[in-house]
Amino acid sequence: MNEIVIVDSECANLNSICKAVKAAGLSAVITDKPDIITGAKAVIFPGVGSYKHAMQVLEQKKLVSPLLASINKGTPFLGICLGMQLLFTCSEETHVQDSTNKIQGLNAIKGLVGRFSGDLPVPHVGWNKVRPVAGHPLFYGLGNNSYFYFTHSYYVIPENNENILAETSYGINFTSAVIRNNLLGVQFHPEKSGPAGLRLLSNFGKIIAGKEQ
Amino acid sequence: MLAKRIIPCLDVRDGRVVKGTRFINLRDAGDPVERARYYDQEGADEIIFLDITASVEKRRAIVDVVSKTAEVVFIPLTVGGGIDNVQFMHELLQGGADKVSLNTAALNNPNLISQGAERFGSQCIVAAIDARRRDDVQAGKTSWEVFSHGGRQPTGREVISWAKEAEDLGAGEILLTSMDADGTLKGYDNELLAAVTNAVNIPVIASGGAGKLEHLYDALTIGQAHAVLAASILHFGTFSIADIKKYLSLKGLPVRPVTGNKDYDLREEFLG
Numbered sequence A: 001m002n003e004i005v006i007v008d009s010e011c012a013n014l015n016s017i018c019k020a021v022k023a024a025g026l027s028a029v030i031t032d033k034p035d036i037i038t039g040a041k042a043v044i045f046p047g048v049g050s051y052k053h054a055m056q057v058l059e060q061k062k063l064v065s066p067l068l069a070s071i072n073k074g075t076p077f078l079g080i081c082l083g084m085q086l087l088f089t090c091s092e093e094t095h096v097q098d099s100t101n102k103i104q105g106l107n108a109i110k111g112l113v114g115r116f117s118g119d120l121p122v123p124h125v126g127w128n129k130v131r132p133v134a135g136h137p138l139f140y141g142l143g144n145n146s147y148f149y150f151t152h153s154y155y156v157i158p159e160n161n162e163n164i165l166a167e168t169s170y171g172i173n174f175t176s177a178v179i180r181n182n183l184l185g186v187q188f189h190p191e192k193s194g195p196a197g198l199r200l201l202s203n204f205g206k207i208i209a210g211k212e213q
Numbered sequence B: 001m002l003a004k005r006i007i008p009c010l011d012v013r014d015g016r017v018v019k020g021t022r023f024i025n026l027r028d029a030g031d032p033v034e035r036a037r038y039y040d041q042e043g044a045d046e047i048i049f050l051d052i053t054a055s056v057e058k059r060r061a062i063v064d065v066v067s068k069t070a071e072v073v074f075i076p077l078t079v080g081g082g083i084d085n086v087q088f089m090h091e092l093l094q095g096g097a098d099k100v101s102l103n104t105a106a107l108n109n110p111n112l113i114s115q116g117a118e119r120f121g122s123q124c125i126v127a128a129i130d131a132r133r134r135d136d137v138q139a140g141k142t143s144w145e146v147f148s149h150g151g152r153q154p155t156g157r158e159v160i161s162w163a164k165e166a167e168d169l170g171a172g173e174i175l176l177t178s179m180d181a182d183g184t185l186k187g188y189d190n191e192l193l194a195a196v197t198n199a200v201n202i203p204v205i206a207s208g209g210a211g212k213l214e215h216l217y218d219a220l221t222i223g224q225a226h227a228v229l230a231a232s233i234l235h236f237g238t239f240s241i242a243d244i245k246k247y248l249s250l251k252g253l254p255v256r257p258v259t260g261n262k263d264y265d266l267r268e269e270f271l272g
Helices: A014-023 A034-039 A049-060 A066-074 A194-212 B032-042 B057-071 B087-095 B104-108 B111-120 B161-168 B188-198 B214-220 B243-251 B267-271
Strands: A006-007 A029-030 A043-045 A077-080 A089-090 A110-113 A125-133 A146-152 A154-158 A164-170 A172-180 A183-185 B006-012 B047-051 B077-079 B100-103 B125-134 B140-147 B155-160 B175-179 B206-208 B227-230
Touching: A006 A034, A006 A194, A014 A029, A014 A077, A014 A194, A014 B087, A014 B267, A029 A034, A034 A066, A034 A077, A043 A066, A043 B111, A049 A066, A089 A154, A125 A172, A154 A172, A154 B214, A154 B227, A164 A183, B006 B032, B006 B206, B032 B047, B032 B057, B032 B243, B047 B057, B057 B077, B057 B087, B087 B100, B087 B111, B087 B227, B100 B111, B104 B111, B104 B140, B111 B125, B111 B161, B125 B161, B125 B188, B140 B161, B155 B161, B161 B175, B175 B188, B188 B214, B214 B227, B214 B243
Parallel strands: A006 A029, A006 A043, A043 A077, A077 A183, A089 A110, B006 B047, B006 B227, B047 B077, B077 B100, B100 B125, B125 B175, B175 B206, B206 B227
Antiparallel strands: A110 A154, A125 A146, A125 A164, A164 A172, A172 A183, B125 B140, B140 B155
């Protein structure tokens, strides 16, 4: 397999991600087939919309185990937006009627997904600065304060600081990129972040190539 | 800090852009894909296509426009005009749009906002509101009325209450056009903007009236808008997006840099 596998979680922006990955010089295929995900040399896991619905889709399509298998065997893995949030233990994103229950995620990174509160408008929509907390190949060539495009109402709160790869300010400082070994996640949308986003996707391609050598 | 967004709006009819005079360097200035790419390269933070196609049969052209644009433009794309069902929203989003803007159809059927938000997420749903001022001189009060059908029909609805309702139904942003200011080049209706931004807790995009650089600044400060839509001043070449961003930046507002940002030097590497 020479292509990056983009997981079909039935979210609306799959084609945008595929187009951007191709513009960044990489090849990709969209799939919801468990065996292709397990066997992929690299995985991009996108998502937009509701946490609960996305988890239901993953369960219906029997993708939870293949995704975890792929992560656990060291496959380069990039979660985007809700895709990153789904990697966490659980989310506070619930419907009013069952607000006492948190929704369980994939638990590949320990931590919670919480909602923005305070005076600023929610969702957090637009271009904001991303500050990598340490050097990492994903942000190679992007400087310490590149703008990326965000659109989200919830943000991740990793239990362990070592999972924080980058931060962004929106009333509070929140985690805008995460890492756990081969597992990477970004809250922003690289596919909609112009040249900076294409650069990040290209960097992910270089991480995959480095892994193969 | 979140940057203030500058958003060019392209009016598209039957798959062609209808306004603009300054694009002598483009092979085909009427091609929405070329025009979107032009503004992207100039530093636009987002692009809005407003489909003003009259006939329902020809509306499908916009899906093709979006799909082709999404292959070469990697910033958010919003599509508005004639969107009246969830299936059409789905086709546009699948094609590469990031948001759909709902106007008349949402006034006729407010559930369209909640259906779209539940299916695709609030971040995909923009409520577009066309507002006209109603000054009650005797009471010394100003209010605004919502108009539908491209500003042709009064609805009797009050703008602030409709904006709040749209937020409650799940809209993720409001695109607020002042019909009084639109086309005048005399500045946005900042009183309207401030009234709506203070009433809702979702971002508001200011539209209608930009003629000078200070008008954009005023909309973002006095009007407290989170983004500004601009059409004529960009299409007729009064200002470039770089002019706008330089001005706002010198006045102390955060903007995503257009030049002097090495991200932009990478563009050729990827897009040729």
